[in-house]
Amino acid sequence: MITNTSALRDVLAGHGVKPTFQRLTILGAVMDNRSHPTIRALHAALVRKIPTLSKTTLYSTLELFAAKGLVRALTIDPAEVRYDGVPAPHHHFHCTACRRILDIEISCTNSRAGEIHGHRIDEVHGYFKGVCRDCRANDGRSVASPDRNK
Ligand SMILES: [Zn+2]
Ligand SMILES: [Zn+2]
Structure with missing residues (x-):
C-alpha cells in the first residue's frame, strides 16, 4: 500500500x-x-x-x-460509479444485498494475450453480481455497509 x-x-x-x-x-x-x-x-x-x-x-x-x-472507475453498481485504487486487473463481485464490492482474484484466460480476435485489449472488467458470503450467512438480511450508514 x-x-x-x-x-x-x-x-x-x-x-x-x-x-x-x-x-x-x-x-x-x-x-x-x-x-x-x-x-x-x-x-x-x-x-x-x-x-x-x-x-x-x-x-x-x-x-x-x-x-x-x-485508478479504475467501476460501473458494476448501476446506482453509482465506484473507484478502485488498485489498477492491476482483477474482477469484482457486487452484493445486491449490502452493496459492497469485493475483489475477486481470478485471471481471465481470454485476455492474457493482450488482444482478442485481433482487437487490442486496454481494460478487462469481470463483474459478478449476487449475495455475498456474509449476507448469505446472515440469512439474506444484508450486513451493514460502511457506505450506506453515512
Ligand atoms: Zn452482502
Ligand atoms: Zn477492486
Whole structure:
C-alpha cells in the first residue's frame, strides 16, 4: 500500500501527471481505501484534509487518474460509479444485498494475450453480481455497509 508522499509523487510523475498537493492527497485516499468508494464517500473523507475541495474537482481529478491508468472507475453498481485504487486487473463481485464490492482474484484466460480476435485489449472488467458470503450467512438480511450508514 502506497501511503507516503514521495512514493505517491513518483507514481504521479511516472504517469505524466503534475503532482500537486491536492492530487497527491486524492490519490493517497483512493489507494488506501479498499472498499471501492463512491465519489460521495471519498469526498466526505477528503474534505477533512482539503476543506476547499469540490465534488466537481474531485470528479475531474479521478477522471484524469482513470485516463492515466492510475485508478479504475467501476460501473458494476448501476446506482453509482465506484473507484478502485488498485489498477492491476482483477474482477469484482457486487452484493445486491449490502452493496459492497469485493475483489475477486481470478485471471481471465481470454485476455492474457493482450488482444482478442485481433482487437487490442486496454481494460478487462469481470463483474459478478449476487449475495455475498456474509449476507448469505446472515440469512439474506444484508450486513451493514460502511457506505450506506453515512
Ligand atoms: Zn452482502
Ligand atoms: Zn477492486
